[in-house]
Amino acid sequence: MNEQLLPDLNTRAELEKLARLIQSDSVDVSALAASGADNLRRLRQSINRRSFDEHREKFRALEKFTRVLPKNYLAKLAVSAFGPMLSGRLVGEMNPVRAAQIVRRLPADFLAKAVAQAEPDKVREIIALLPAGIIRDVAMILVGQGEYVLMGRFADALSAPAIRAVVGAVDDDSVLLHVAFYMEEKSQLTKVVHMIDNDRVARIMRTGTEKNLWPEALSIIDNVSPELRGRLANIMAEQDESILDGLVGVAHAQNLWGPVLRGMDKMNPKYYRKIVNLPAVKDAAVLGSLVNTAYEEGLLEAALPLAKSMRAAGHKVVAHATLQQGAEVAEAALWAAQNAGQWSVILDLAQHLNDAERDLIAGLAILRNKAPLTDLLSVAVAEKRVALLLDFVKRMSPAGKQTVAAVCLADEDLLEPVLDAARDEAAWDTVASVFGAAKAETLDKAVKVYQRLSDEDRAALTAAAKDQGVWDKLAASLESTAA
Amino acid sequence: MNEQVTRQLKSLLDANEKEVGFIEYLPGETAEKLLQSIQQRLDGERAALREKIAEGVSKLPAPLSGVARRVLG
Numbered sequence: 001m002n003e004q005l006l007p008d009l010n011t012r013a014e015l016e017k018l019a020r021l022i023q024s025d026s027v028d029v030s031a032l033a034a035s036g037a038d039n040l041r042r043l044r045q046s047i048n049r050r051s052f053d054e055h056r057e058k059f060r061a062l063e064k065f066t067r068v069l070p071k072n073y074l075a076k077l078a079v080s081a082f083g084p085m086l087s088g089r090l091v092g093e094m095n096p097v098r099a100a101q102i103v104r105r106l107p108a109d110f111l112a113k114a115v116a117q118a119e120p121d122k123v124r125e126i127i128a129l130l131p132a133g134i135i136r137d138v139a140m141i142l143v144g145q146g147e148y149v150l151m152g153r154f155a156d157a158l159s160a161p162a163i164r165a166v167v168g169a170v171d172d173d174s175v176l177l178h179v180a181f182y183m184e185e186k187s188q189l190t191k192v193v194h195m196i197d198n199d200r201v202a203r204i205m206r207t208g209t210e211k212n213l214w215p216e217a218l219s220i221i222d223n224v225s226p227e228l229r230g231r232l233a234n235i236m237a238e239q240d241e242s243i244l245d246g247l248v249g250v251a252h253a254q255n256l257w258g259p260v261l262r263g264m265d266k267m268n269p270k271y272y273r274k275i276v277n278l279p280a281v282k283d284a285a286v287l288g289s290l291v292n293t294a295y296e297e298g299l300l301e302a303a304l305p306l307a308k309s310m311r312a313a314g315h316k317v318v319a320h321a322t323l324q325q326g327a328e329v330a331e332a333a334l335w336a337a338q339n340a341g342q343w344s345v346i347l348d349l350a351q352h353l354n355d356a357e358r359d360l361i362a363g364l365a366i367l368r369n370k371a372p373l374t375d376l377l378s379v380a381v382a383e384k385r386v387a388l389l390l391d392f393v394k395r396m397s398p399a400g401k402q403t404v405a406a407v408c409l410a411d412e413d414l415l416e417p418v419l420d421a422a423r424d425e426a427a428w429d430t431v432a433s434v435f436g437a438a439k440a441e442t443l444d445k446a447v448k449v450y451q452r453l454s455d456e457d458r459a460a461l462t463a464a465a466k467d468q469g470v471w472d473k474l475a476a477s478l479e480s481t482a483a
Numbered sequence: 484m485n486e487q488v489t490r491q492l493k494s495l496l497d498a499n500e501k502e503v504g505f506i507e508y509l510p511g512e513t514a515e516k517l518l519q520s521i522q523q524r525l526d527g528e529r530a531a532l533r534e535k536i537a538e539g540v541s542k543l544p545a546p547l548s549g550v551a552r553r554v555l556g
Contacts, residue, residue, distance in 0.1 A: 021524065022517075022520040022521055023524060023527075024516075024519075024523065024524070026516050026519065026520060027513065027516040027517050027519075027520045028513070031509070031510060031513040032509065032513065032517070035505045035508075035509065036505075042501065042502045042503075043506075046496045046498040046502040046503065047524065047525075049496075050497055050498075051524075051525060051528055053497070054525070054529070055532060061554035061555075062551060062555060077547075081539050081540075083535055083538065083539055085531065085532065085535045086532075086539045
């Protein structure tokens with residue numbers, strides 16, 4: 001598979017399950033990746049259903065006939081005559097309670113073969129009724145055969161004692177990571193993980209980081225409840241920086257930023273600084289793909305607080321990498337800042353942008369919208385970074401400046417810092433162009449502001465307004481106000 | 484695009500649009516090979532079952548083998 005086009009983790013697991021089911025070399029299942037996990041799963045389930053439905057009547061009839069046979073005798077016949085394939089089919093047609101009673105009488109090596117031949121949904125009902133010892137013995141045989149896909153098919157159907165028995169018997173944590181990766185009902189992973197003691201869970205997650213099983217470990221994190229996701233992500237974040245640096249490389253090469261960002265979103269923020277300042281995170285291509293994934297998967301709101309924890313050099317790389325993704329991504333990033341209350345991060349990044357990038361930002365539609373502009377200006381005022389913002393306002397279209405005028409002239413607490421910044425930065429030309437763009441109904445407020453300026457400021461603003469070609473408009477309003 | 488393959492797959496698997504409809508959007512060659520592989524998978528299983536049924540029935544004690552042959556035949 002082309003690494004650049006690797007599908008999401010659940011789709012990868014489904015592709016492997018389908019490849020195993022159809023056992024064909026002629027079809028390259030990776031060509032099915034774009035179909036997504038849900039479609040592949042439904043296809044696999046319909047192949048399975050067809051496979052069992054086609055012969056169901058025969059095995060139902062056989063099951064009716066075997067009802068008269070004692071359980072011990074039937075168990076003996078299973079081994080001596082029917083064999084694993086027919087027994088797997090037969091047991092699936094039985095009442096689960098009777099099936100479990102017969103299964104208990106069968107040897108583990110026979111069950112390990114029969115379970116692969118039985119209808120998955122029926123087996124799930126039966127194994128929930130089996131003693132933990134039998135499950136453990138069969139599981140250990142399947143582990144020895146590397147049958148992780150098969151184990152994943154039933155893992156979430158096990159009782160708590162059975163899960164504990166299997167986990168206790170399997171010393172190799174990578175096996176458990178593989179089984180979890182192929183688990184049929186990933187929505188049950190939270191329940192399964194809660195059945196395992198905390199120390200072992202931590203060991204399993206650490207194994208994922210140490211044995212280059214990041215996709216398997218991330219698949220667990222991505223499929224558990226938000227609370228557990230945070231706990232598991234914290235365990236991974238506690239690893240050495242060199243190990244975490246490896247994660248960045250894998251996430252970039254294998255398109256795993258979605259699970260990483262979702263994990264980090266629930267992680268204790270105290271780990272942010274450690275992770276976002278890893279050496280590999282300084283690479284522009286890495287950050288570009290991270291930003292792009294965050295955009296594609298609606299995770300920009302989760303990504304912004306991470307950028308806040310970066311050092312200045314990192315801000316610079318993120319800022320350029322984001323803008324390189326184009327105006328659509330930049331617009332989405334600003335809306336994410338608005339929705340998540342993260343304008344401060346945007347200001348951190350904005351200071352590193354070049355002229356062309358600042359022009360692009362200044363032209364975005366979000367900055368012609370009063371609510372986000374008001375919030376942005378409020379943060380800039382609170383953080384004393386209005387001068388930076390004025391540089392973007394200077395680049396705005398008349399429509400953008402009109403919104404700036406409406407926002408500033410409606411709130412003295414925002415207007416005064418803007419005038420202070422204009423004075424400090426000799427940016428009266430920007431203020432003049434904003435006043436010049438104001439709508440008629442807000443222009444009288446601009447005139448009042450003009451009138452209360454000091455003589456020196458008024459002279460500077462007058463000169464700037466003349467220079468900007470908006471003096472006639474302001475002068476007309478001044479005259480009408482005076483009249 | 485792959486309407487015919489999708490129709491064949493629906494019929495082969497007795498499946499509905501939701502289960503196999505996405506096949507229509509696959510590259511033509513991929514869809515055809517997938518159909519062939521599934522067909523072969525089901526054929527192979529049919530043959531394996533026939534063999535195992537014959538083998539299993541022959542190993543059953545005489546009174547049972549007749550009944551089993553009749554219901555599985």
